[in-house]
Amino acid sequence: MITMDLLTSSAADIVTQIKKGYVSTEEYIAKIFDHIKKVESNVHAYISLNDLAIERAREVDSAVKRGEKLGKLAGIAIAVKDNICTSNMKTTCASKILEHYIPPYNATVIEMLEREGAIIIGKTNLDEFAMGTTTEFSRFKETRNPWDIERVPGGSSGGSAASLAAGETTLALGSDTGGSIRCPASFCSVVGLKPTYGLVSRFGLVSFANSLELIGPMCRSVYDTALMLNCITGRDSMDHTTLDVDTKDYTATITQGVKGLKIGLVREMISDVDEHVSKTIHDAASKFESLGANLNEVSIDSLQYALASYYTIAMAEASSNLARYDGVRYGIDMGPEGFEWNSYYTKVRSNFGDVVKRRIIIGTYVLSSGYYGKYYLKAQKVRTLIKQEFASLFKTYDLLIAPTMPILPFKIGEKTMDPLHMYMTDIDTVAANLIGIPSISIPCAFTDGLPIGLQIMGDHLSEELLIRAAYAFEEITDVKKVIV
Amino acid sequence: MMVSKEEVKHLAWLARIELDDKELEVYTKQVEQIISYFDTLDKISLEDIHISQRSVPYSKFRDDVPKESTDNVLSVVKNSKEKFVKAPKMA
Numbered sequence: 001m002i003t004m005d006l007l008t009s010s011a012a013d014i015v016t017q018i019k020k021g022y023v024s025t026e027e028y029i030a031k032i033f034d035h036i037k038k039v040e041s042n043v044h045a046y047i048s049l050n051d052l053a054i055e056r057a058r059e060v061d062s063a064v065k066r067g068e069k070l071g072k073l074a075g076i077a078i079a080v081k082d083n084i085c086t087s088n089m090k091t092t093c094a095s096k097i098l099e100h101y102i103p104p105y106n107a108t109v110i111e112m113l114e115r116e117g118a119i120i121i122g123k124t125n126l127d128e129f130a131m132g133t134t135t136e137f138s139r140f141k142e143t144r145n146p147w148d149i150e151r152v153p154g155g156s157s158g159g160s161a162a163s164l165a166a167g168e169t170t171l172a173l174g175s176d177t178g179g180s181i182r183c184p185a186s187f188c189s190v191v192g193l194k195p196t197y198g199l200v201s202r203f204g205l206v207s208f209a210n211s212l213e214l215i216g217p218m219c220r221s222v223y224d225t226a227l228m229l230n231c232i233t234g235r236d237s238m239d240h241t242t243l244d245v246d247t248k249d250y251t252a253t254i255t256q257g258v259k260g261l262k263i264g265l266v267r268e269m270i271s272d273v274d275e276h277v278s279k280t281i282h283d284a285a286s287k288f289e290s291l292g293a294n295l296n297e298v299s300i301d302s303l304q305y306a307l308a309s310y311y312t313i314a315m316a317e318a319s320s321n322l323a324r325y326d327g328v329r330y331g332i333d334m335g336p337e338g339f340e341w342n343s344y345y346t347k348v349r350s351n352f353g354d355v356v357k358r359r360i361i362i363g364t365y366v367l368s369s370g371y372y373g374k375y376y377l378k379a380q381k382v383r384t385l386i387k388q389e390f391a392s393l394f395k396t397y398d399l400l401i402a403p404t405m406p407i408l409p410f411k412i413g414e415k416t417m418d419p420l421h422m423y424m425t426d427i428d429t430v431a432a433n434l435i436g437i438p439s440i441s442i443p444c445a446f447t448d449g450l451p452i453g454l455q456i457m458g459d460h461l462s463e464e465l466l467i468r469a470a471y472a473f474e475e476i477t478d479v480k481k482v483i484v
Numbered sequence: 485m486m487v488s489k490e491e492v493k494h495l496a497w498l499a500r501i502e503l504d505d506k507e508l509e510v511y512t513k514q515v516e517q518i519i520s521y522f523d524t525l526d527k528i529s530l531e532d533i534h535i536s537q538r539s540v541p542y543s544k545f546r547d548d549v550p551k552e553s554t555d556n557v558l559s560v561v562k563n564s565k566e567k568f569v570k571a572p573k574m575a
Contacts (some may be wrong), residue, residue: 104556237546308524319499328571330560336572337563342500344572350502357501361492362515364499366522377535378525384536385528420517 006031007167008482011076011224014170018075021064025075025119029057032077032121035484036168042149044141045163047082048090049122056119072231074117079169081157082123083130084215085204086110089120093206094138095128096351098331107204108236109173109215116231121169124159128353129322130180130208132156133425136416137355144412145187146483147451151409154187156180160218161188167484170220171228175205177213178310179404179429182441185218186404186453189443189481191225191470192218196461197436198243201236209317210241212310212433220481222442222471226250229463245461253464254471259292261398261469268303269402269428269455276447281403284444284454284473288401291472298393298400302385303431309386310430311423312366312379319363322356325349358419387435394459399469402428404441404453428455438463442470443479451479485523487516 006014006028017023033049040046060075080086083093085103087110092098110120127137135143135158145153146166153162157174161184164172174181176194185192193216200215207213217228229250236242265285270278289295327334327348336344352360366375393400406427415422432439437460444454454473458466492512496503503511563570 101560104559240545302528305525305528308522311518312522312525323499328563329569333562335563336570339572340575341572342575346500346502349500352501354507357496357503357507358511358514360499360501361495361511362518364495365487365491365515365519368495368498375519375522375525378530379522380535381530381533382525382528384533385530387536419514420521423518423521 007035007484009170010221011073011170011219012227015072015074015076018060018064019070025057025060026054028075029053029077029119029121032169039166039168042144043146043162043166043168044143045124045159045166045168046079046122047092047094047125047140047159050089050120052088053119053121060117060119071115071117072227073113073171076118077121077170078113078118079122079124079160079163079172080110080120081126081160081172081174083126083175083206084110084173085206086120086123089123091123091206092140093129094126094140095353095356096139096332097325097348101331103204105204108201108238109232110204112232118171124157124163124172126159127156128356129206129318130156130175130177131318131355131359133179133183133422134415135159135184136412137353139353142412145409147189148409148449150411151450152187152412154184154405154409157192157218158184161185161190161192164188164190164218164220165482167482171224172218173215174218175213175215176433177209178314178433179426181216181218182404182429182439182453182455183426185441187409187451189446189451189453189479190218190220191222191440191442192216193225193229193440193463193466194432194438195229195233195463196243196438198241199233199245199461199463201234201239201242203236203238207321209314210321211317212314222467222474223251223254225440226254226467248464250464250467254467256468257291257472258288258469261293261465262396263288263293263295264298264393264397264400265295266303266400266402267297267299273403273406274408276408277403277406277452280445280447280452281401281454285401287473287476288469291476298397300386300389300393302382302389305382306386306431306434307423307427309379309382310426310434312375313383313434315359315363316367316376317363319360319367322360355419383434386431390431390435390437398458398465400457402455402457404428404455408447408450408452432457436460438466440466440470442474443481444477445479485516485519487512487519
């Protein structure tokens with residue numbers, strides 16, 4: 001046996017040791033569960049834990065002893081956002097509507113990760129139906145930022161990000177509709193990637209806004225992110241929006257650096273941000289220059305309309321998607337006997353939280369016959385405009401950089417009463433969702449003990465480039481990613 | 485854009501969401517605030533812009549061949565009778 005800190009080591013290192021038989025998967029998984037027991041009362045990252053994880057760990061150890069060929073993530077602990085379906089575990093979306101729901105199938109990404117030997121250790125907290133930026137709008141608990149438990153971890157994949165930063169898992173899955181992977185990654189000082197729309201299957205991701213969202217990896221290193229992405233991409237017959245592209249090994253080119261690449265710093269994304277954030281991102285830009293990249297400031301005029309376009313589309317899609325929760329076929333059961341359809345349907349849906357109800361109502365508003373042209377159609381046209389501006393920039397620039405979040409992690413409860421103010425914090429992340437491009441958030445620095453994330457965006461299917469640049473940056477910076 | 489309580493009440497009914505008086509009061513203000521923000525889209529001229537198709541094409545549709553469902557979908561239904569789902573009666 002070798003000595004390594006199993007709570008903080010990378011998946012890449014742990015899997016190597018497991019395969020050699022130097023690390024016992026059972027001991028490693030048990031150690032993670034012990035740690036969860038110790039810190040969870042402060043962090044509140046998980047909604048449920050997987051009772052079968054230890055059994056799965058023993059199976060991996062037996063396979064190692066038998067000399068069997070093992071998967072890329074053999075024995076590695078993974079935390080899964082609780083809006084991704086798992087057939088043996090509850091999938092609640094942090095909602096009362098799905099509080100006891102156990103899906104009859106696995107999401108495609110779960111099938112793929114388990115095939116590679118990953119072990120689901122638990123389901124992580126989120127804002128109800130992934131609608132939020134702080135994880136305060138879970139109907140079960142508020143997840144806290146491990147770097148300062150008085151502050152929000154970001155959201156909506158706040159449980160996944162916090163579990164990584166607190167050493168409660170080695171890898172995690174999140175979902176990103178308007179920044180829900182990148183925002184908590186930034187606030188918790190971990191890596192989070194929203195891939196190109198269609199690169200990862202959405203089958204089994206509970207729908208909020210289908211044209212915007214995707215599942216993606218959240219990790220403590222860029223290398224682990226590449227490793228995990230290797231396991232979840234590909235065409236899926238269950239999701240016809242998945243792309244017919246060859247799977248790649250994103251670790252193969254990871255060390256190629258940024259020398260000669262053209263990188264644009266997006267003016268509109270950095271002009272109105274917190275001064276610490278601004279300084280940190282300008283410093284990061286200089287670091288890329290020192291690595292041999294050509295750096296320029298660029299401007300995307302239509303970005304001023306991105307947030308209004310995004311929220312119009314996201315709420316419209318949400319109002320349509322969430323119509324399915326009728327309390328009849330699955331989810332909450334209030335006993336339909338004696339009820340008339342409409343009164344039962346309405347009673348069931350009173351179980352949605354405020355945030356969700358408000359979004360459904362506004363979504364209904366922008367889709368209603370008198371306002372469809374004024375809001376929804378316009379929002380879709382703005383989406384085209386933004387897409388055109390980005391496309392023209394990508395003719396010259398390989399990558400674009402910006403802050404992930406315009407502000408530092410704020411105090412729990414600080415913004416809960418003002419929805420519009422809360423939406424404004426998504427200002428730098430929503431563009432990537434509107435136009436379907438990949439975007440990664442990586443730890444950039446700490447200021448006054450609080451993390452700042454750097455966002456790197458690229459053209460469709462440029463994940464290799466994103467990962468190369470993120471890795472090069474990570475190599476020359478020393479930012480803490482875990483606190484145990 | 486002004487948003488009235490009656491409008492929000494009607495929208496809530498369309499979405500089958502029950503609101504009490506206090507919720508209606510708060511939601512009306514919030515909906516108006518958010519819709520007014522969406523009005524910023526009025527500032528931009530979009531006449532020559534079309535809603536674009538996806539830049540990366542969708543995968544081909546698979547052939548329309550029926551497959552056996554492997555999932556026990558009815559296992560999650562609480563109120564069922566034989567192979568039917570029991571629902572409240574339609575008025």
